[in-house]
Amino acid sequence: MASETRRRSELLRGVLDLCLLAVIEEGPAYGYEMTKRLRARGLSIVGEGSIYPLLGRLEREGLVETYRAASNGGPPRKYYRPSREGRQALAAGASEWRATRDAIDALLAPVNVEVA
Amino acid sequence: MSDFLQQCRREWERLGVPDAVANEMAADLAADLADAQAEGVSAEEVLGTGVFDPRAFAAAWASERGVIPAAPGPRDVSRKPLVLVGLATFMVIGLLGTAMIALRLHTTSMAVAREPQGLLAFPTPPRGFGMHGLSFAEQALPWILVLVVATLAAIAAAWLGSRRQRRVA
Numbered sequence: 001m002a003s004e005t006r007r008r009s010e011l012l013r014g015v016l017d018l019c020l021l022a023v024i025e026e027g028p029a030y031g032y033e034m035t036k037r038l039r040a041r042g043l044s045i046v047g048e049g050s051i052y053p054l055l056g057r058l059e060r061e062g063l064v065e066t067y068r069a070a071s072n073g074g075p076p077r078k079y080y081r082p083s084r085e086g087r088q089a090l091a092a093g094a095s096e097w098r099a100t101r102d103a104i105d106a107l108l109a110p111v112n113v114e115v116a
Numbered sequence: 117m118s119d120f121l122q123q124c125r126r127e128w129e130r131l132g133v134p135d136a137v138a139n140e141m142a143a144d145l146a147a148d149l150a151d152a153q154a155e156g157v158s159a160e161e162v163l164g165t166g167v168f169d170p171r172a173f174a175a176a177w178a179s180e181r182g183v184i185p186a187a188p189g190p191r192d193v194s195r196k197p198l199v200l201v202g203l204a205t206f207m208v209i210g211l212l213g214t215a216m217i218a219l220r221l222h223t224t225s226m227a228v229a230r231e232p233q234g235l236l237a238f239p240t241p242p243r244g245f246g247m248h249g250l251s252f253a254e255q256a257l258p259w260i261l262v263l264v265v266a267t268l269a270a271i272a273a274a275w276l277g278s279r280r281q282r283r284v285a
Contacts, residue, residue: 032148035162046158050166050173052145056181075147078140 009047015097017054019043021063021082021090028067030077031055055080063089120159121146123170132185133178141177207274210267218260 012019023029023037031052035045045051058064063086071077082090121142128138152162159167166173178184 030148031144032151032162039161044161045164046160048164050162050164050177052141052163052166052173053176053180056177056179060180060182071147074151075143077147078144 005047012043012045013048015093016045016048016051017058018090018093018097020051020054020058020080021086021093024064024080025082025087025090028079028081030071030079034080058086062086120167120170121149124174127171127174128178131175131178133183137178137181137183141181207267207270210263210270213259213263220256 019038020034023034026037029037034051034055038045055064058080059066062083064080065083065086066078066080068076069079124145125138125142128141133141148162149159152159163173166176175184
């Protein structure tokens with residue numbers, strides 16, 4: 001069980017930047033809102049590194065644009081949305097992911113191991 | 117959780133993150149954590165493993181955002197050993213000079229002490245010294261003082277330089 005969690009965690013770590021770009025492609029979001037959207041899809045970041053340094057890198061690399069706006073009754077929040085370069089990176093990353101997934105699916109699909 | 121934020125602030129301050137940026141990051145983090153708490157969500161759900169190490173979390177965030185002032189460039193670093201070598205050379209020359217003058221002063225005083233002490237006997241001043249009615253000791257004293265002060269200054273500069281280098285490392 002522990003090894004399954006670790007593998008899932010490692011898989012997510014490799015594509016967390018793509019996941020963040022994907023959730024803000026649906027609509028601009030601030031940090032906590034992104035973790036909620038990820039969690040709603042079964043992607044918890046418990047056991048992962050935080051999304052904040054990752055958002056910092058995406059911002060530094062010009063893959064996201066930010067702006068401040070009032071949230072629901074709370075203080076103004078920093079909203080993120082993908083930039084043009086961010087959308088290109090998301091498209092390229094999604095294509096790469098599908099190719100990798102298909103190759104691994106093709107390898108693992110016929111596996112039918114019975115362990116006594 | 118305010119303790120977590122305080123530790124982040126201290127780390128940003130230590131790293132030289134500009135106040136405006138540190139304030140912005142702290143405000144965003146505080147608001148997100150307050151939202152999570154209000155919804156009964158654990159801090160780990162928001163911060164991941166970062167919740168266990170605030171300083172590492174704060175440093176990683178600032179570093180990834182590119183808001184930590186750049187470290188000295190390779191040119192500055194390569195100059196430091198040259199400066200230290202120069203100071204060390206100056207120190208050695210200063211110490212040798214002081215020692216040579218002190219030695220000569222000592223031998224002169226010994227020679228003067230060995231001269232016959234008759235009515236017509238005058239101490240023979242060493243060549244180049246004793247002009248204008250000044251003894252060798254009187255002429256050498258300012259040079260000794262200058263060399264001692266310069267040597268002490270060089271030692272102090274080398275010590276301060278090595279301390280700063282250790283702090284940067």
